[in-house]
Amino acid sequence: MPTLTLSHLTKRYPTGDLALDDVSLEVPEGQVMALIGPSGAGKSTLIRCVNRLVEPTSGSVLVGDRNVTEMGSGKLRRMRRRMGMIFQEYALVERLTVMENVLSGRLGYVGFWASWFRRFPREDISTAFTLLERVGLAGMEDKRADALSGGQRQRVGIARALIQNPDLLLVDEPTASLDPKTSRQIMRLIAELCTERGLTAVVNIHDVPLARLFAERVVGLQAGGVVYDGPPNGLTPDALTQIYGEEDWNATTGKGDAEGSAPEDGP
Amino acid sequence: MTVTTQTSHAPARNYWRRPPIIANPRLRWALGLGLGIYLAAAIGTLDINWIRVAEGWPRAERFFSGFMPPDFFARGDAILSGLLESLWMTVAATALGVLISVPVAIGGARNVAPMPIYLFCRSLMALSRTFHEVLIAIFFVKLFGFGPFAGVATLTMATVGFYAKLLAEDIEAINVSQSEAIRATGASWLQWLDYAIRPQVRPRAIGLAVYRLDINFRESAIIGIVGAGGIGATLNTAFDRYEFDTAAAILLIIIGIVMAAEYTSGIIRKAVQ
Ligand SMILES: Nc1ncnc2c1ncn2[C@@H]1O[C@H](COP(=O)(O)OP(=O)(O)OP(=O)(O)O)[C@@H](O)[C@H]1O
Ligand SMILES: [Mg+2]
Numbered sequence: 001m002p003t004l005t006l007s008h009l010t011k012r013y014p015t016g017d018l019a020l021d022d023v024s025l026e027v028p029e030g031q032v033m034a035l036i037g038p039s040g041a042g043k044s045t046l047i048r049c050v051n052r053l054v055e056p057t058s059g060s061v062l063v064g065d066r067n068v069t070e071m072g073s074g075k076l077r078r079m080r081r082r083m084g085m086i087f088q089e090y091a092l093v094e095r096l097t098v099m100e101n102v103l104s105g106r107l108g109y110v111g112f113w114a115s116w117f118r119r120f121p122r123e124d125i126s127t128a129f130t131l132l133e134r135v136g137l138a139g140m141e142d143k144r145a146d147a148l149s150g151g152q153r154q155r156v157g158i159a160r161a162l163i164q165n166p167d168l169l170l171v172d173e174p175t176a177s178l179d180p181k182t183s184r185q186i187m188r189l190i191a192e193l194c195t196e197r198g199l200t201a202v203v204n205i206h207d208v209p210l211a212r213l214f215a216e217r218v219v220g221l222q223a224g225g226v227v228y229d230g231p232p233n234g235l236t237p238d239a240l241t242q243i244y245g246e247e248d249w250n251a252t253t254g255k256g257d258a259e260g261s262a263p264e265d266g267p
Numbered sequence: 268m269t270v271t272t273q274t275s276h277a278p279a280r281n282y283w284r285r286p287p288i289i290a291n292p293r294l295r296w297a298l299g300l301g302l303g304i305y306l307a308a309a310i311g312t313l314d315i316n317w318i319r320v321a322e323g324w325p326r327a328e329r330f331f332s333g334f335m336p337p338d339f340f341a342r343g344d345a346i347l348s349g350l351l352e353s354l355w356m357t358v359a360a361t362a363l364g365v366l367i368s369v370p371v372a373i374g375g376a377r378n379v380a381p382m383p384i385y386l387f388c389r390s391l392m393a394l395s396r397t398f399h400e401v402l403i404a405i406f407f408v409k410l411f412g413f414g415p416f417a418g419v420a421t422l423t424m425a426t427v428g429f430y431a432k433l434l435a436e437d438i439e440a441i442n443v444s445q446s447e448a449i450r451a452t453g454a455s456w457l458q459w460l461d462y463a464i465r466p467q468v469r470p471r472a473i474g475l476a477v478y479r480l481d482i483n484f485r486e487s488a489i490i491g492i493v494g495a496g497g498i499g500a501t502l503n504t505a506f507d508r509y510e511f512d513t514a515a516a517i518l519l520i521i522i523g524i525v526m527a528a529e530y531t532s533g534i535i536r537k538a539v540q
Binding site: 051053077078079080081083085087089091092093094095096100104105106107108109112115116157160164 | 462
């Protein structure tokens with residue numbers, strides 16, 4: 001059974017924008033899928049429909065065999081615990097410490113008073129320390145989130161998503177605010193963690209070379225519809241034109257590869 | 268082949284003005300002219316009588332010389348007890364007001380509360396802001412009799428109108444993505460308030476409370492004049508008995524305390540940022 005199944009997913013915003021137009025997709029367990037497409041194609045909308053930060057207009061979202069679109073608020077809350085989300089602008093609570101931000105990933109599992117007094121179960125705290133070490137932030141637990149650099153913040157964001165112990169990782173442009181080197185490090189970290197834990201992930205990404213490097217499958221979105229679905233090496237200039245529109249792809253993708261380390265992916 | 272540069276040969280424009288706020292020139296001029304005429308007429312009807320201003324001058328001199336020198340000791344006990352009363356009125360009303368304000372502010376924030384609760388809380392805020400403290404104090408003095416209880420009730424109500432409104436506005440202005448991130452973890456509504464909202468509004472919440480403490484102290488001196496206890500009552504008595512030297516002492520003390528409060532509240536607000 002696929003981990004994520006979208007069928008006929010459609011979203012029209014109250015403003016009239018048709019952000020998703022009858023999208024059907026299956027993401028099998030353990031797959032890291034990159035979602036690419038021009039600005040406004042509906043990538044963020046798709047990801048947000050999965051955990052219903054955005055309410056789909058019609059169609060359905062299944063995680064495992066459970067229909068997320070039909071859930072009431074209590075069930076949805078429990079379902080959200082199984083879906084970790086990583087945001088473009090990190091979305092850390094700036095005035096909380098790194099540890100509080102990481103532990104906030106456990107909020108769905110602990111009672112209100114325990115979370116109010118920051119008394120999380122011991123195993124959560126030890127997982128948090130392990131994760132901080134894994135993402136390269138050992139010893140940073142008491143820093144305030146707004147005292148970190150962009151790359152460090154995104155590492156906290158990753159730890160917060162992973163401490164949920166999710167079945168599915170929703171990643172919305174994790175590297176869009178980072179420099180090229182940090183971008184690669186963060187994408188590599190996400191890819192490695194997905195492999196280590198056998199996680200299924202949907203990753204929105206603007207950077208095509210980066211998507212080629214780290215995803216097993218690429219889905220191209222254009223004006224709310226899927227226009228490409230295949231392996232990264234099938235992203236020919238023609239396919240890219242179909243997704244993004246006319247452009248000199250050899251020049252741009254060539255430049256992307258020149259600064260990276262993926263000789264087998266050359267044009 | 269896709270790279271093209273603009274090659275129009277029209278002469279470059281060198282004239283630019285910021286677009287006016289009111290686009291319609293007729294409306295703009297009519298409004299401006301109307302306002303000018305009204306202002307001129309208003310000043311014309313003011314009718315300042317310079318003779319009476321001049322006559323008032325020596326009276327003011329006599330009045331102020333009565334203040335000199337301020338006498339802190341003749342009514343020292345009354346001043347001290349009035350001051351202490353004002354201080355505890357201030358602290359009690361601020362604490363109580365903030366306590367009541369927090370749920371009202373949460374209910375009055377559109378991004379947190381459902382519509383009916385929002386409307387209810389907003390009307391509460393509007394109601395407690397409708398009348399000036401002095402009017403409310405007169406009402407409460409009629410209701411509860413003379414003394415500090417009426418004062419505390421007045422200041423509490425004023426605090427709710429002030430604090431709940433400003434806090435609600437701060438809650439409405441929070442960063443949405445931080446709040447979404449907490450919701451996406453499966454947190455409950457209360458946990459979401461605690462982890463996503465509270466850290467974002469805390470500095471301002473503390474700053475406002477300190478600021479309100481300062482306002483409440485000043486107000487306590489005013490509402491005492493209409494019988495709601497505190498240093499204002501002492502001040503009023505001093506004026507009634509023509510003890511201007513004592514009144515001067517009280518005014519100096521009030522100025523001193525307000526300045527000290529101003530100074531410390533600045534420090535506290537900076538510390539919580
Ligand atoms: N909250 C909203 N209200 C109204 N319209 C919206 C809203 N969010 C997105 N849209 C519209 O939906 C469409 C898809 O937006 P979406 O953010 O999903 O695109 P995207 O692919 O993530 O773009 P980007 O790469 O710039 O992040 C756009 O036309 C956008 O204007
Ligand atoms: Mg987006």
